[in-house]
Amino acid sequence: MSSTSRASFGSKFGIIMAAAGSAVGLGNIWRFPIETGQNGGAAFILIYIIAIALLGVPLMVAEFFIGRHAHTNAAHAYKKLSSHPFWSNIGFIGVLGGSLILCYYVVVAGWVLKYMFLSLDGTLSTLFTPGDASGYESLFGNFVSSTWSPLIFMVLFVLMCHFAIAAGVRKGIEKLSKIFMPALFVILVVLVGFSLFAPGAQEGLSFLFHPDFSKLTTSSVLSAIAQAFYSLSLCMGCLCTYASYFGKDVNIIKSAVSISVIDTLVAIMAGLIIFPAVFSAGISPQSGPSLAFIALPGAFQQAFGAVPAVAYIVSVLFYALLVLAALTSAISLYEVPTAYIHETWHIRRRYAALVVTAVCLMLGTVCSLSMGVLGDLHLFGKTVFDFLDYFCTTIMMPLSGVFIAIFLGWVVKRDIFMDDVTNGRTLRAAPAGVIHWLLRWVAPILLFAAFLGVLGVI
Numbered sequence: 001m002s003s004t005s006r007a008s009f010g011s012k013f014g015i016i017m018a019a020a021g022s023a024v025g026l027g028n029i030w031r032f033p034i035e036t037g038q039n040g041g042a043a044f045i046l047i048y049i050i051a052i053a054l055l056g057v058p059l060m061v062a063e064f065f066i067g068r069h070a071h072t073n074a075a076h077a078y079k080k081l082s083s084h085p086f087w088s089n090i091g092f093i094g095v096l097g098g099s100l101i102l103c104y105y106v107v108v109a110g111w112v113l114k115y116m117f118l119s120l121d122g123t124l125s126t127l128f129t130p131g132d133a134s135g136y137e138s139l140f141g142n143f144v145s146s147t148w149s150p151l152i153f154m155v156l157f158v159l160m161c162h163f164a165i166a167a168g169v170r171k172g173i174e175k176l177s178k179i180f181m182p183a184l185f186v187i188l189v190v191l192v193g194f195s196l197f198a199p200g201a202q203e204g205l206s207f208l209f210h211p212d213f214s215k216l217t218t219s220s221v222l223s224a225i226a227q228a229f230y231s232l233s234l235c236m237g238c239l240c241t242y243a244s245y246f247g248k249d250v251n252i253i254k255s256a257v258s259i260s261v262i263d264t265l266v267a268i269m270a271g272l273i274i275f276p277a278v279f280s281a282g283i284s285p286q287s288g289p290s291l292a293f294i295a296l297p298g299a300f301q302q303a304f305g306a307v308p309a310v311a312y313i314v315s316v317l318f319y320a321l322l323v324l325a326a327l328t329s330a331i332s333l334y335e336v337p338t339a340y341i342h343e344t345w346h347i348r349r350r351y352a353a354l355v356v357t358a359v360c361l362m363l364g365t366v367c368s369l370s371m372g373v374l375g376d377l378h379l380f381g382k383t384v385f386d387f388l389d390y391f392c393t394t395i396m397m398p399l400s401g402v403f404i405a406i407f408l409g410w411v412v413k414r415d416i417f418m419d420d421v422t423n424g425r426t427l428r429a430a431p432a433g434v435i436h437w438l439l440r441w442v443a444p445i446l447l448f449a450a451f452l453g454v455l456g457v458i
């Protein structure tokens with residue numbers, strides 16, 4: 001494939017929207033508030049922001065550099081910077097990891113889609129009984145453990161991704177991101193506005209902004225790092241693949257900083273929506289993964305119960321927000337194997353997307369059924385769904401992170417990095433120098449320590 005006929009993004013705004021679309025996802029709106037709730041509120045957010053600055057931004061710059069420099073998919077990109085048999089192949093971890101994450105991500109995205117319909121048709125508001133979440137609990141439990149309903153919504157979601165990807169980089173990914181991301185932002189602002197006026201909102205705000213350092217443990221520091229990686233879509237090929245569609249004039253460092261700021265802002269705004277509502281409904285912020293599907297539907301009804309129309313609107317908007325966020329993230333995960341198959345086998349993009357869709361539907365079905373009829377099928381003591389999540393986010397992601405940091409800090413010549421990141425020395429060298437230093441010294445050590453921590457060695 002010649003480089004002239006290769007796809008590219010059309011504008012800098014499109015680039016920021018697409019990459020921010022990848023970053024902003026269920027991780028921000030669903031996972032971040034749960035992690036914050038379980039790890040002591042503001043103290044966790046502080047560690048999270050430090051992790052983004054020391055590890056997140058440098059690794060994002062690294063992936064952008066590799067993708068744009070190589071101008072090809074995530075697996076082959078590393079081969080253009082090294083011929084060593086080990087280093088030239090580390091991109092495969094990303095392609096494999098990105099594809100696996102996609103397979104369980106679409107399952108949760110399907111639930112979100114279902115809940116958008118449940119709030120639209122009024123089911124979520126009629127189920128409400130003050131002070132009793134059992135209605136929502138059995139609704140969720142019965143739904144995820146049933147066979148067909150979650151599968152149908154997963155298939156619907158996968159088809160949406162498929163058509164977006166098949167439409168192409170500019171007409172699919174970029175165009176959708178340019179519409180969805182601003183829409184998402186508007187919904188966020190409206191919801192924050194509503195939530196701040198919920199009775200008892202104050203308590204939620206102080207939980208978010210007054211740090212409780214006594215709750216910080218080694219494991220919460222590890223969770224903050226894992227959350228930062230997951231939220232920024234790092235090390236799983238997405239950013240590298242997107243950067244292969246960047247033009248030579250894009251300021252990589254500035255883009256990485258903007259995307260990280262947008263991503264963090266969205267996560268904090270999601271906290272601003274969720275915690276005031278949760279506190280105002282008298283629910284414990286630690287209530288875990290069931291927060292979005294069991295506690296929140298009731299919390300919205302309780303917090304805005306005085307004006308039922310507002311409760312209805314907030315609920316619909318919240319799940320619509322989750323659907324939009326999940327779509328742009330899943331699309332970026334989809335693009336990783338699609339670009340790889342398209343360029344390796346020289347088959348059309350549309351057919352490559354079909355292969356990805358077929359594999360994703362098969363594995364996704366197993367993940368979805370692992371909540372119900374396949375619940376007894378265990379891999380290393382976990383259900384298929386939990387195992388994939390664990391394997392991708394706690395093993396593959398930090399491992400890929402260590403490799404990428406060492407690759408850039410020690411294997412690739414510093415001059416190549418500096419030339420490329422400063423756009424041929426037309427931009428200031430100091431920021432690129434700092435990033436290189438962080439990649440060379442700080443990231444490998446911190447990530448290696450984190451990896452040992454995950455394995456329970458330290």
Ligand code: TRP
Nearest residue numbers: 023025026027028230231233236
């Ligand atoms: N960042 C997305 C979210 O917050 C999910 C995601 C997309 C992702 N691409 C990724 C996570 C790559 C890890 C790696 O929901």
